[in-house]
Amino acid sequence: MAQFMDVHHGMKGITPDQLRAAHNADLAIEGEERVHFQRAWADPESGVVYCLSEAPSAEAVQRIHERAGHKADEVHPVPLSI
Amino acid sequence: MAQFMDVHHGMKGITPDQLRAAHNADLAIEGEERVHFQRAWADPESGVVYCLSEAPSAEAVQRIHERAGHKADEVHPVPLSI
Numbered sequence: 001m002a003q004f005m006d007v008h009h010g011m012k013g014i015t016p017d018q019l020r021a022a023h024n025a026d027l028a029i030e031g032e033e034r035v036h037f038q039r040a041w042a043d044p045e046s047g048v049v050y051c052l053s054e055a056p057s058a059e060a061v062q063r064i065h066e067r068a069g070h071k072a073d074e075v076h077p078v079p080l081s082i
Numbered sequence: 083m084a085q086f087m088d089v090h091h092g093m094k095g096i097t098p099d100q101l102r103a104a105h106n107a108d109l110a111i112e113g114e115e116r117v118h119f120q121r122a123w124a125d126p127e128s129g130v131v132y133c134l135s136e137a138p139s140a141e142a143v144q145r146i147h148e149r150a151g152h153k154a155d156e157v158h159p160v161p162l163s164i
Binding site: 005014015019023039040041042045076077078079080081082 | 097098101121130160161
């Protein structure tokens with residue numbers, strides 16, 4: 001499994017409840033693609049959201065996000081981490 | 083203390099040793115601004131690096147990164163996280 005960071009733009013004004021609901025929508029179906037969303041961080045002011053996941057591919061990450069209703073603008077493998 | 087995600091572009095080909103050295107350069111001086119860099123993730127192929135930190139302000143995060151020789155392209159407060 002590889003690690004991925006994906007980025008969503010345009011989420012200005014996102015609330016804690018909305019972030020939690022979006023994350024839960026991913027968790028509900030992620031197993032179908034062997035993806036696991038581990039963390040998410042949001043800046044309601046600029047509207048950017050970052051999600052950290054483990055997955056077999058960037059495409060699998062994107063498929064879960066799309067089906068959950070929030071396609072990512074970027075999905076990057078992050079093979080290096082500290 | 084608030085949490086921040088910052089992004090560096092143009093780091094194509096970054097190696098594990100280079101990521102570690104950059105992170106250590108931050109850690110060596112971060113206390114002077116009451117910043118703490120917690121995690122970092124890198125994609126050597128696209129050249130993007132993400133750093134997660136706790137800090138009193140985005141400016142403090144940027145000052146440490148600049149003094150360590152790697153100014154961030156974006157620094158976002160991420161008051162929401164999961």
